[in-house]
Amino acid sequence: MSAQAVEFSATEKAAMDAALTAALAGPRGANPLVGAVILGAEGEQLATGYHRGAGTAHAEADAISEARRQGIDTKGTTMVVTLEPCNHVGRTGPCAQAIIAAGIAKVIYAVDDPHDPAAGGAKTLRAAGIDVTSGLGYDESLDLNREWFDAVAAKRPFVTLHIAQTLDSRIAAVDGTSQWISSAESLADNHALRRLIDAILVGTGTVLIDNPRLTARTPDGELSQRQPVRAVMGLRDVPEGAAVRGTDGRFRHLPTRDPAEALGMLFEEGVRHVMVEGGSSILSTFLAAELVDELIVYLAPTLLGSGTPALNDLGIGTLAEAQHWAWDEASGGPVRTLGNDLRLHLRPAGRAANTTKNSIPQKNMVSRSDAAEYVTGGH
Numbered sequence: 149m150s151a152q153a154v155e156f157s158a159t160e161k162a163a164m165d166a167a168l169t170a171a172l173a174g175p176r177g178a179n180p181l182v183g184a185v186i187l188g189a190e191g192e193q194l195a196t197g198y199h200r201g202a203g204t205a206h207a208e209a210d211a212i213s214e215a216r217r218q219g220i221d222t223k224g225t226t227m228v229v230t231l232e233p234c235n236h237v238g239r240t241g242p243c244a245q246a247i248i249a250a251g252i253a254k255v256i257y258a259v260d261d262p263h264d265p266a267a268g269g270a271k272t273l274r275a276a277g278i279d280v281t282s283g284l285g286y287d288e289s290l291d292l293n294r295e296w297f298d299a300v301a302a303k304r305p306f307v308t309l310h311i312a313q314t315l316d317s318r319i320a321a322v323d324g325t326s327q328w329i330s331s332a333e334s335l336a337d338n339h340a341l342r343r344l345i346d347a348i349l350v351g352t353g354t355v356l357i358d359n360p361r362l363t364a365r366t367p368d369g370e371l372s373q374r375q376p377v378r379a380v381m382g383l384r385d386v387p388e389g390a391a392v393r394g395t396d397g398r399f400r401h402l403p404t405r406d407p408a409e410a411l412g413m414l415f416e417e418g419v420r421h422v423m424v425e426g427g428s429s430i431l432s433t434f435l436a437a438e439l440v441d442e443l444i445v446y447l448a449p450t451l452l453g454s455g456t457p458a459l460n461d462l463g464i465g466t467l468a469e470a471q472h473w474a475w476d477e478a479s480g481g482p483v484r485t486l487g488n489d490l491r492l493h494l495r496p497a498g499r500a501a502n503t504t505k506n507s508i509p510q511k512n513m514v515s516r517s518d519a520a521e522y523v524t525g526g527h
Contacts, residue, residue, distance in 0.1 A: 159191030163228040164285040178420035182207040184229040223251030235269040258289035295441035320456035331487030350426035352382030
C-alpha cells in the first residue's frame, strides 16, 4: 500500500516547531538532538521535553516526566516528536514502551530513526493501538541532525574537533609553549565535554611533545567518574611511560595515519562520539578528509605573531574550494563568553545528509492504517 499524504493541523505544526526548538538545547554527539511536545485534547501544549545527552532520559520520557511533575494526566493525549521513538534498552528504557505506559493515544514524528539496534519503535506503537503518523517537520528534523545521520550511515563515530587558539590562529609559541592559551573557564568547558564523549583522539606527535594525560577532570582537578577512551593515532610507538597510557586499560594506540581507518577502529570498539584534539597535523588531517561533524574553537584574546599555526595545508588552492562552516544554534549556541575567551560552535555548511535507501528512509507520511513503514529507531 502506498503512503498517503496527511494534513497536519496548525496546533500540530506549532508543536513540532516547539519540539525542534527544544531539541536545540541538547548536546550534539553520539545521540541525535530530539525534542517532544505533548498536546491536550484542544491542541494545547501540556509539556515539553528534550534529550540532554547519553545516559539521560530521551525526549519522549522527559516530556512524560514533565507532565507528571505538573500533575497532568497523559491518557488520550498526542505526542509530537522530532524523531521516531526508539524501541531498545540502552542506558535508558525504550521510549515506545514509555509512551504506551503513559496512555498516549497518538504519536506524530518527523523522520525515521536509522539506528539499527533500536529498530521498530513505530511498529511497536502501532501494534499497541496507537495512531502513528510521520512526516511533519521532516526537512527541518533531517537538517537538525544531518551530521549525526551521516555518521550513522557511514558506521563511524560522530566527530567533534576542538581547537584552542590565539586571535592569529596560533596554538603554540615559537618555543613550543602552549599552556595556557585558553582561559580556566575554557579548560573547564573542555573537561565537561570530555565527560560526555566516548573517546578523545590525538596524534603521536602531541604525545611525544606534550605528554598529555587526556583525562576528564573536575574543576578542582580530581578525575571524573566517567572517563573517555584515550586514543593516539599514528605509526610511531607510544612510549611505555607516556601519561596517556594510564593504568585503567582505557588507552588505545591506532597505528594508522588514515582518519577514516582510525574512526573505523574506534567504532568497532563501541565508540560513538570522539573528540579530536592535538596539534596542527591531526586537526588538519580530519578537516581535509571532511570527517568533522562539529567544530569547537576556544578563541583567546592573545596575539603571538609567530609560532605553531592551528592548521596546516588543507589542500585548498582557490577560494571556490574553501570549506564553509555555519554557526550552530545547538548546545548553548554559536558564541559564548568563557572568561576572557570566546567559544565558537560551528557545523559544516551545505552538507546534505546522506539519504540513501539504507541510511535515512525517504520522506514518509503515513497513518495508522498504512502497512508500509520503515523499520528504524533508536536515539
